[in-house]
Amino acid sequence: MLFSEVIGHEELRRKLAHAARENRVSHAQLFLGREGSGNLALALAYAQYVMCENPSDSDACGVCTACAKVRKLAHPDLHFAFPVNSSKSSEKNPVSDMFLAPWREKLLQSPYITEQAWYESLNLDNKQGNISTHEAEAIMRKLSLKAFEGNFKIMLIWLPERMNAVAANKLLKLIEEPPAQTLFLLVAENSRQMLKTILSRTQLVSVPPVHDSALAAMLAREFSLTQPEARTLAHLANGSVVEARRMAGQSDDKREYFEQFVALMRLSYASKAENIILLMQQAEKIAGQGREWQKNFLLYAQRMARENFILNQQVNDAVYLAGEEADFSAKFAPFINPNNIFRLYEEFNLALQHLGQNGNPKIIFTDLVLKLVKLIVPLK
Numbered sequence: 005m006l007f008s009e010v011i012g013h014e015e016l017r018r019k020l021a022h023a024a025r026e027n028r029v030s031h032a033q034l035f036l037g038r039e040g041s042g043n044l045a046l047a048l049a050y051a052q053y054v055m056c057e058n059p060s061d062s063d064a065c066g067v068c069t070a071c072a073k074v075r076k077l078a079h080p081d082l083h084f085a086f087p088v089n090s091s092k093s094s095e096k097n098p099v100s101d102m103f104l105a106p107w108r109e110k111l112l113q114s115p116y117i118t119e120q121a122w123y124e125s126l127n128l129d130n131k132q133g134n135i136s137t138h139e140a141e142a143i144m145r146k147l148s149l150k151a152f153e154g155n156f157k158i159m160l161i162w163l164p165e166r167m168n169a170v171a172a173n174k175l176l177k178l179i180e181e182p183p184a185q186t187l188f189l190l191v192a193e194n195s196r197q198m199l200k201t202i203l204s205r206t207q208l209v210s211v212p213p214v215h216d217s218a219l220a221a222m223l224a225r226e227f228s229l230t231q232p233e234a235r236t237l238a239h240l241a242n243g244s245v246v247e248a249r250r251m252a253g254q255s256d257d258k259r260e261y262f263e264q265f266v267a268l269m270r271l272s273y274a275s276k277a278e279n280i281i282l283l284m285q286q287a288e289k290i291a292g293q294g295r296e297w298q299k300n301f302l303l304y305a306q307r308m309a310r311e312n313f314i315l316n317q318q319v320n321d322a323v324y325l326a327g328e329e330a331d332f333s334a335k336f337a338p339f340i341n342p343n344n345i346f347r348l349y350e351e352f353n354l355a356l357q358h359l360g361q362n363g364n365p366k367i368i369f370t371d372l373v374l375k376l377v378k379l380i381v382p383l384k
């Protein structure tokens with residue numbers, strides 16, 4: 005991973021490269037940022053920069069032997085520890101080394117991974133992963149060896165918040181006084197879940213959410229979206245590369261959500277008796293979809309309600325709608341107003357909650373459409 009492949013964070017990249025160049029490399033650094041911020045991508049790029057045989061002022065060369073090995077996550081002096089677990093009782097005391105193959109595969113696809121997605125790839129049957137005392141012992145063993153290639157040894161620990169107290173205590177001294185030319189790169193999302201004693205021994209590299217403009221550029225490039233579409237999604241993604249990609253990847257589904265939303269709203273605001281039958285049919289149609297679809301549809305409906313309300317209040321700068329959504333909303337916005345926005349929001353939330361509790365979708369959505377008929381009326 006090169007610094008130039010990290011999405012956004014130009015200033016932080018410059019700072020990291022500068023510090024490494026000036027030999028102001030702290031031996032234990034904490035890359036702290038929310039899921040999707042790119043904290044892992046930055047740590048990998050940093051590791052490659054430190055190990056590169058021929059770095060420029062701002063980035064690794066990308067072509068030397070060290071770069072090639074780091075890129076494949078196969079440099080013998082770049083070690084990884086991450087939360088693991090096993091669904092099979094045959095695998096006793098699971099440690100990261102047993103899962104290096106899926107780890108490499110996942111990271112080589114993209115270092116913007118989530119804890120959830122990682123566990124799903126391990127088929128853990130809803131178990132959480134952890135960094136155990138066996139892992140701590142493995143880390144100590146690895147770092148007691150001499151560097152294979154004679155330069156730095158790096159131990160990258162992803163999600164140190166999953167380390168239990170015993171394991172963390174075993175590592176304290178090593179993190180405080182590592183052997184020469186040894187770096188700890190801790191990549192965390194939630195410092196409150198980490199032991200204070202570990203925190204106090206690391207230098208903080210604070211990774212902020214990714215800037216909207218960097219996200220929009222990435223989306224436009226990867227999903228061939230138009231500029232307005234990319235900007236809208238980038239804004240909604242809240243600084244998360246993972247979220248932005250997830251939303252863009254759903255654009256086929258989004259088309260369905262839009263059509264479904266429009267159908268429901270048209271039937272609701274016309275409020276004629278025969279429409280009630282048609283609404284019931286729509287409710288059944290939604291109830292026939294998968295649960296994930298239903299949840300995402302409700303989130304979509306909630307977003308449309310919010311954007312239409314803002315449009316109705318004519319704070320246009322704050323509205324993030326493009327294309328068909330904007331066309332529809334130009335006419336529909338007056339129906340979402342201070343008299344119903346809170347109730348609407350609540351109703352979508354309630355439906356989401358009931359779905360989460362495994363309620364019967366047919367009842368949930370029938371209930372919802374009947375409420376919509378009452379709620380969707382223009383402001384008098």
Ligand SMILES: [Zn+2]
Binds near residue numbers: 056057058065066068
């Ligand atoms: Zn290089």
